[in-house]
Amino acid sequence: MIAPALNPMPKSFVYNPPTDPWLTILHDDQDIIVLDKPSGLLSVPGKDPALADSLQTRVLARFPGAGTIHRLDKDTSGLIVMAKHKAAHGHIGTQFEKRLTAKTYYARVWGEMDRAEGVVDLPLATDWENKPRQRVDYHRGRPSQSRWQVIGIENGVTRLKLTPITGRTHQLRVHMCEIGHPILGDEFYATGDALKAADRLQLHAGELTFRHPTGGEYVTFVAPVPF
Template structure:
């Protein structure tokens, strides 16, 4: 039987049990199935078999072999890319909504990685075959900036900078309701939702510290436009934190129970700014990504409606 070999380098999400880490990294795997794979000895950490209770550490190399009928092979796909910057070491991409960052078991096509393989000649090999060059991720329906490493040296430097909070990532989100504070910090631990494994939640169970800073850019009648800065990088962090304080992101299909008037089913969240030191030259680099058209159009609709409402009140 052929098999699929997948490799992970543990980064920011260290400190979890091995079985939990695998289920976190690969949403297609239930925790019970991850435990079975560990028991079946198809998972190694730094070349050794470990118990499911092993606590993963930053820098651990985890290899996972998934039985399959087909040999794992990623295809190059001519998917358009918005390349903001490129040199011999890095690429900065403005990812559109709807594009998954990397393949996962059972879904090896149509991702950013497939596009990178087509458009970029060299990518780092540290994260194995399904995540070449990937330093950090954003959700499928979150748009915005990502740094891609073209060689292993750059990957190691940038991963270390990310772990040490030296990469500044800022987002814009449109959320429900008006925030009373003009700025603040949400400091609440995040882990897998014990009631729904497809979701994350503010919880004390298998959680890690998570810190999000926010600034209100504009309050509308029923919405707020926020700028958010990540201090940590947990899965779904901004979406979970805003939902927990009862200001879920507009359109979020997973964390918002509030219907929206725009008919959208994807979160209005955009990674608009990234600031970091170039891995080789150490030059400070800052990049911005313009709002997606749908995001801009929704803001325009809200502004126009409020203008008309205020005009009617004044005329009345």
């Protein structure tokens, strides 16, 4: 199935981050803070003062010195871990860099998948004329793979478990769109009924596993899917 043409990039950006709840903390110890970021909130502040509100900004107000290790797209909700000190930041940051963490996302996509599972293997690159959008680029794109698994069919919509094998910008969003099943409510890559089907991007980082900085044992955190 061929993905539809995309909507034109919006000429203006209105940022109205959610404020209730202000912070959802799932875990807090001497090394790390694990949070459930809501859809619509930036992971880190933008350069424009109007984009100052972010998960990082809110965490720093409560935990001075905390550091951001990884990010989620503004419209993606779910798990983010932040470090309370430099050693913890380096320990977990290296795991992300070397792809030693395990991340599971959940999404609702347009249409009914005709198989139970699969892998999307399409190289991705920045679409410079429509930044921050990404696009499939067989010449300049970086290798990108995403695993998907059907967990439910709901009246023309498929609920998926998604596992990014690589970690490119907008990877899951572009890959789903390219195979003809855009994520519902995706303002960058969905069109028509798929865009209108939800009032937010229906993509959620639901599970995250890594080695804890103290002791090195694997820990897994879960954030309930809000859609």
